Amino acid sequence: MSIIVKNLSFTYSAKTPYEKKALDNINLEINDGDFLGIIGHTGSGKSTFIQHINGLIKPQEGEIEIFDIKLSSARRPKADLRALRSQVGMVFQYPEYQLFADTVEKDVAFGPKNLGLSSEEVADRVRHAIEMVGLDYEMVKDRAPFELSGGQKRRVAIAGIIAMQPKVLILDEPTAGLDPFGKEQILNLIKYLKTHCSPTIVVISHDIDEITRFANRIVVFNDSKIVYDEPMQQLFKHSRQLQDMGLDIPRAVKIANSLRYRGIELSEDIVTAEDLLREIIDKYNQKHGTELDKDGCVFDMYDFSQKWLTSEERAALEGRTLEQKPQAKKQRSSKSKTLREKTVKTKTVKKVNTKEKFEGSEK
Amino acid sequence: MAVLLDNVTYSYNINDTHRVDAVKNLSLHIEEGTFVALVGHNGSGKSTLAKLLNGLLLPTAGTVKIFGNSTLDGEKIFDIRKDVGMVFQNPDNQMIASIVEDDIAFGPENLGIERKEIIRRVEWALDKVGMLEYRKRTPFKMSGGQKQRLAIAGVLAIMPKILVLDESTAMLDPQGRSEVLKVAHELNKQERITVIHITHFMEEALDADRLIVLNDGKIAFDGAPKEVFAHYEELKKIKLAVPWETQLAISLQKAGMDLGEGIVKEEDLVDKLCQLL
Incomplete structure (x- = not known):
């Protein structure tokens, strides 16, 4: 269990005429490996909630347990917020507005430096983070963040968080304001980070069609409370209630509902475009006695010809492994404990080999 | 003709030797009263085009004419800015006063219009965007959609003939987006204001009379939304989705x-x- 929230309540401007309850008795457990989507109206409490998880707001009532760190309204013991923020990374809305340093490298290094890491470790992490977000380290490191495109700037901002190697990554409206291509790149990046950096990811979004493309679980905020907390496939059984709250439902669900209303029977489990396509082709085949291929049918709205490459893919293209850095500079003797899994793996393999050699020579 | 662009090129100076053409040899006519949606990926020249329309940028080559007045004509530039109202992306950057009606009055006050007329215009503009009941309130605690509607009202008080929304819905939630879009369509229908709506959301283009797709500083497609979306393969190639x-x-x-x-x-x-x- 990564994060446990118990009876959390929060009121803005308490005891003034502007008093506003933002969170009302929130209970939530976020598990390791969750890909959690949070939806809700503007002002429903989502942002206040995630600011609690990052220790930006102190709970007024209730408590939060994040890994081993406890947050509550009590003054003592003081929570170790630095440790908390190294484990929970937060990407705010429009994170590119927070870029401030004169080079990309310095900007990304800001977070890890503040964690008190050695300069070697910081340099290593910065390079990894920049490559992980799909930018070419050598190309961008000395450039001013402001020279980059909107989508690139956003990726630099995300790299600044990734460089702290958080176990939980929270993103507030990560694709807002981008064009369709930029959106797609950020979505791919988030999926990539889930497997390569932060195993637990929480995303706030207004775009439900975007959330259903990756979330395994969705939490719905309404009026300062959590009203639904369900596996993604189950949530839209409540589509009428969601619409009554003024929330969007996935377009596939909307269309399936309209078709049902017009008397066409469809399976209950339609959430994504792919689900809907398969179901429609099935129905069509039944009615017309045809054998159209339902599994070969793809919803390739986002199949842009020019794709974002992960650093692994780019390494493969350049014919090197990920550990070999592009334009092989002097190799750093990295003693960092928290290198990425892959590096650690190859290292242990090497160790085993030397051990075998050693044992072999003994024999 | 509300808007007439004749062979317009606009280039930004990157440094002394290097220039980038954001808009290239572009020609375009827009009839008065049309609702135009303008789409294109980041860097396709949309915003440059918007800024050329009211003389915030002046063409490097070619001419931009608004109701017959060229933006290069220094004497006409203020007429043009009265005719072309612009609303930008960030709702928080477009408020200047702490009370709604003061904010709306800012434009007409600067034009030296008499008080009675200003009061009439403020009321009319707020009514048009459905915000009349908020006239005595402060804009800072409002939702993004409300703020953008106020920004539109602020522009309306100058009585423009053309309204340019430069990604004005990009930072809003779905509800705010539909509020702003609804107001834009009403102004187009009831007041016959020519609307040029720049957006990344393809579905916002559906109800437009005309959809213009920009790519690389040039017009890639121009037609009724249905006709343009029939070219889905080509649209994908220029990083757009249907x-x-x-x-x-x-x-x-x-x-x-x-x-x-x-x-x-x-x-x-x-x-x-x-x-x-």
Whole structure:
């Protein structure tokens, strides 16, 4: 269990005429490996909630347990917020507005430096983070963040968080304001980070069609409370209630509902475009006695010809492994404990080999 | 003719030797009263084009004429700015006063209009965007959609003939987006204001009279939304997507179902599927 929230309540401007309850008795457990989507109206409490998880707001009532760190309204013991923020990374809305340093490298290094890491470790992490977000380290490191495109700037901002190697990554409206291509790149990046950096990811979004493309679980905020907390496939059984709250439902669900209303029977489990396509082709085949291929049918709205490459893919293209850095500079003797899994793996393999050699020579 | 661009080029100076053409030899006519949606990926020249329309940027080559007045004509530039109202992306950057009606009055005050007329215009503009009841309130605690509607009202008080929304819906939630879009369509229908709506959301283009797609500083497509979306393969190549419903129809079509062309809205899709299933 990564994060446990118990009876959390929060009121803005308490005891003034502007008093506003933002969170009302929130209970939530976020598990390791969750890909959690949070939806809700503007002002429903989502942002206040995630600011609690990052220790930006102190709970007024209730408590939060994040890994081993406890947050509550009590003054003592003081929570170790630095440790908390190294484990929970937060990407705010429009994170590119927070870029401030004169080079990309310095900007990304800001977070890890503040964690008190050695300069070697910081340099290593910065390079990894920049490559992980799909930018070419050598190309961008000395450039001013402001020279980059909107989508690139956003990726630099995300790299600044990734460089702290958080176990939980929270993103507030990560694709807002981008064009369709930029959106797609950020979505791919988030999926990539889930497997390569932060195993637990929480995303706030207004775009439900975007959330259903990756979330395994969705939490719905309404009026300062959590009203639904369900596996993604189950949530839209409540589509009428969601619409009554003024929330969007996935377009596939909307269309399936309209078709049902017009008397066409469809399976209950339609959430994504792919689900809907398969179901429609099935129905069509039944009615017309045809054998159209339902599994070969793809919803390739986002199949842009020019794709974002992960650093692994780019390494493969350049014919090197990920550990070999592009334009092989002097190799750093990295003693960092928290290198990425892959590096650690190859290292242990090497160790085993030397051990075998050693044992072999003994024999 | 509300807008007339004749062979317009605009280049930014990167440094002394290097220039980038954001808009290249672009010619365009827009009739008065048209609702135009303008789309294109980041860097395609949309915002440069918007800024050329009211003389915030002046063309490097060619001419931009608004109701016959060229933006290069220094004597006409203030007429042009009165005719072309612009609303930008960030709702927080466009408020200047702490009370709604003061904010709306700022434009006409600067034009030296008499007090009575200003009061009339403020009321009219706020009414048009559905915000009249908020006239004595402060804009800072409002939602993004409300702030953008106020920004539109602020522009309306100058009585423009053309309203340019430069990604004005990009930072809003779905509700705010539909509020702003509704106001834009009403102004277009009731007041015959020419609207140029720049957006990344393809579905916002569906109700436009005309959809213009920019790529690389040039017009890639120009026509009724349905006609433009029929070129989905080419649109993808220039990093744009078609509306979700159109994509679903295309996928089904590829699988072998005959849905015909021109599906852009939910109703179109549902109707067609009901016939087939």
